[in-house]
Amino acid sequence: PPPAGAVPAAATAPHARCSPLLHHPHHLPPPSPALPAAPRAPRRPLSRGMPGTRPAPRRRSAAAAAAPHKAISVSSMFDGGNIEVLKVDQASGAMQLAIRPDPFCESDKAHHMMWFNYRVRGARGRALAMDIVNAGEASYPTAWDGYQVAASYDLHKWFRVPTSYANGTLAVRHTPDADSVQYAFFAPYTTHQHDAFIARAQVSPLVTLEVLGQTPDGRDIELLRIGEMDAGVGAAAARAPGAAADDGGAGAHVPAPAAPHKLAVWLTHRQHPGETQAEYFAEGLIERLAAARGSHDAVARALLARCVFYVMPNMCPDGSARGHLRCNARGRNLNREWREPCAENSPEVFYTLKKMRETGVDFFMDVHGEEELPHVFVAGNQAIPRFGPRLQQLQDSFSDAFKRASPEFQTKYGYPYAPAGKANLSLASKAVGQEFDCLALTLEMPFKDSAELPEPVHGYTPDRCRGLGAAFLTALLEV
Numbered sequence: 001p002p003p004a005g006a007v008p009a010a011a012t013a014p015h016a017r018c019s020p021l022l023h024h025p026h027h028l029p030p031p032s033p034a035l036p037a038a039p040r041a042p043r044r045p046l047s048r049g050m051p052g053t054r055p056a057p058r059r060r061s062a063a064a065a066a067a068p069h070k071a072i073s074v075s076s077m078f079d080g081g082n083i084e085v086l087k088v089d090q091a092s093g094a095m096q097l098a099i100r101p102d103p104f105c106e107s108d109k110a111h112h113m114m115w116f117n118y119r120v121r122g123a124r125g126r127a128l129a130m131d132i133v134n135a136g137e138a139s140y141p142t143a144w145d146g147y148q149v150a151a152s153y154d155l156h157k158w159f160r161v162p163t164s165y166a167n168g169t170l171a172v173r174h175t176p177d178a179d180s181v182q183y184a185f186f187a188p189y190t191t192h193q194h195d196a197f198i199a200r201a202q203v204s205p206l207v208t209l210e211v212l213g214q215t216p217d218g219r220d221i222e223l224l225r226i227g228e229m230d231a232g233v234g235a236a237a238a239r240a241p242g243a244a245a246d247d248g249g250a251g252a253h254v255p256a257p258a259a260p261h262k263l264a265v266w267l268t269h270r271q272h273p274g275e276t277q278a279e280y281f282a283e284g285l286i287e288r289l290a291a292a293r294g295s296h297d298a299v300a301r302a303l304l305a306r307c308v309f310y311v312m313p314n315m316c317p318d319g320s321a322r323g324h325l326r327c328n329a330r331g332r333n334l335n336r337e338w339r340e341p342c343a344e345n346s347p348e349v350f351y352t353l354k355k356m357r358e359t360g361v362d363f364f365m366d367v368h369g370e371e372e373l374p375h376v377f378v379a380g381n382q383a384i385p386r387f388g389p390r391l392q393q394l395q396d397s398f399s400d401a402f403k404r405a406s407p408e409f410q411t412k413y414g415y416p417y418a419p420a421g422k423a424n425l426s427l428a429s430k431a432v433g434q435e436f437d438c439l440a441l442t443l444e445m446p447f448k449d450s451a452e453l454p455e456p457v458h459g460y461t462p463d464r465c466r467g468l469g470a471a472f473l474t475a476l477l478e479v
Contacts, residue, residue, distance in 0.1 A: 070122035070179075076100075079190045082323030083118035086133065094129040099138065102324045103331035107426070112333075114138045114371060115274030115325040117184040124179045129171070136168025139325065143371035144170055147448050148459060150187055153178040158187045160459045186369065186447050187462045189276040191321050194314055197283060198222060204290035206304065212351035216329040216344075217318040221351055226289045226309040230262050263362040265476070268312045268352065268428060271334040272326045273319030275369030277445040280462040282313040282367070284469025299474050310359060315348050335366070336424075338431035349428075361436040363476070366428040370444035374451040376406070376468065377414040379442040381433040383423035394439040394479060401478035406471040408450045408464070439479070443472075 072090055074097070076083040086096040097118070101111035113134075120128065135144055144165035149172050152158045161174040161183070172183065182188075201224060202209040208225040215221060267285070269278035289309060292300035303309075314320060318329035326333050330345045341349035365378075380395050381387050402409045423430040433440030445468065449459040 069126060070124075072120065072122045072126065072128075074118060074120050076116075076118040076323065078119070079192065079321055080117050080188045080323050081119075082116050083132075092129070093123065093126040095131070097130060097132050098134045099132060100323065102319075102327040103329075105327050105331050105333050107333050107336040108326075110139065112139045112324070112326040114140060114143070115185050115323060117182070117188050117323060119180060119182045120176070121180045123176050123181065125175065125177075127173070127175045129173055130183070132170040132172070133168070135165060135170035140371040141168075143447070146374070149183050150185070150459065151181055151183050152187070153181055155182060155188075158461055159457055185274065186276050186460075187280075189270075189279040189314075189320070189462075191317065194279065194317070194320075197286075198224070198313070201286050201290050204293075206293055207286075207290050212355055213343075213347050215316075215318045215348060217321075219317040219321075221315075221317075221348055222313065223352075223355065224286065224309075224311045224313065226286065226311060227262070227304045227307060229308060263307045264310060264359045265307045266310045266356060266359075266361050266364045266432070267367060268315050268365075269367045270313070270320065271315045271348075271366065271428065272368060273314075273316040273322075273328075274325035276320075277369040277447075277460070277462075277465045278367040279313055280465035281443075281445065281469040281472075282311060284466035284471075285309075285473055286311060286313070286469075287466075288470045288473055299477050303473060303477055307362075308359075310355070312352060315352070335368075335428055336426045338428050339426040353431075356432065356436070361432055361438050361440075363438060363479075364429065364432040364436070364440040365443055365472075366441070367443045368445070369447055371447050373413055373444070374446045374448045375410055375413045376408045376443075376445050376450060376452075377410060378402075379415045379429065379444065380417070381423065381430060381440055383418035383420060384425070384430050384434045385421045385423075386434050386437050387420075391433070391437075391439060395441070398439065398441070398475060398479045402472065402475035404478075405474040406468055408453055408468060409471075410452055414444075 069090070072088055072093065072095075074083070074085045074088060074095060075081070082100050084098040084100050086098055088095045097116075099113045099116045101113035104111050116132065120130075135141065138144070147165070148160035148163045149170075150158045151161045151174060153176075161172060163173075164171045174181070174183075198209065201207050204226075206226055206228070210223045210225060212221045212223055267282070269282045270276070272278075288297065288300050289304065291297070292304050295301070316324075316328050316334055318324075319327055322329065328334060328346065328348060332346045334346060334349050337346040337349045338353065341347075341353055343350045370377075378399065381391065399409075399411050403411065418424070423434070425431050425434055427442070429440040429442045432438070445465060446460050449455060450464070455461075455464075
């Protein structure tokens, strides 16, 4: 028999714990005063995996600690990608790479190359030593001095990584903090980004999308018109001055009143596909203009009251997708095709110039990236035959206004001018300025950084390009 005062066995059985009767305080037997409390046994660690227990720290075995790293993979097989993988040492993280050149460019007598854009995976925590061994053969090899490669984990925030150039090799050293990292000459602007931006922009009531033609690869040549056309365009405004118009009376005819005229402002971007700064610049100005209606942006509203904007965000979509630096799919440098563009080999310029002749041009700017000079500047038209005091005054006024609108813009550094009357009229700004007798400029932004406002961690960035595009509108309003 159980000792006196002991709890019956039934009360300690597992099924008895579920009984409400036994858990009620009035039905639990009182503790026996005759039995002393048993000494407390030392706490034993609970086994891993039992409910409510904390897992024991996981210890790596010697074999696991000695296991090799993930395999490093390098690829440029994506939109705008460009690199050739010559060698990857999985043990050390050292690799030899080469830039793939553009097709041969007849006008420049060269295989242009400088743009690169590639992805490395499986390298988290690995000290990568990436050598681009043909950098000395690049289109502008002196531009590597002082240059730092752009890198990103999420393809939105870009930063610079340690880079040096010697003996024809561009040496990039970086230890990634993530499994995948992308390296590029400048932050890429992909076809997906382009399509998404066009889709957002064209829903604004102020924006009209027009397809001028197709590229050699069959892509659309896209034009955004921003702003409302002159009242009556295509009817009274299209008639020649002094043409007769029916006043609705008894058959009487009176001269047509002069139609109000809005200025035609044209901007082209990314004739050279590797100069992605240009399309980020386009984003900045388009976003500001497209949001003008009903906004408090007095600058954008005032400009749209006076102007219609014709904006080509990407003149060379084929080259952009193929990972080219300066050429389209046919190996044509579009900024050398403006004297006699060809519908077969340079339709991007052919159809743009055709549209310009329909609308007229009162101001033109062609937007680029500059490999060598760490400055933001414009190249003027002093050397075109039609350049004179009027265009000089407009050019000086714009430059002064742009300096006030953006402290990154400057006029001290830039390209030397050709002798008077000796401009190369195959270049966009020269050809347009000459044909339309208007202020026409080439804007350049750096691949490196702005020496006027250096930012060592990030260098020149997409956000700075967008900001410059928005600031451009403030300068334009003053001219």
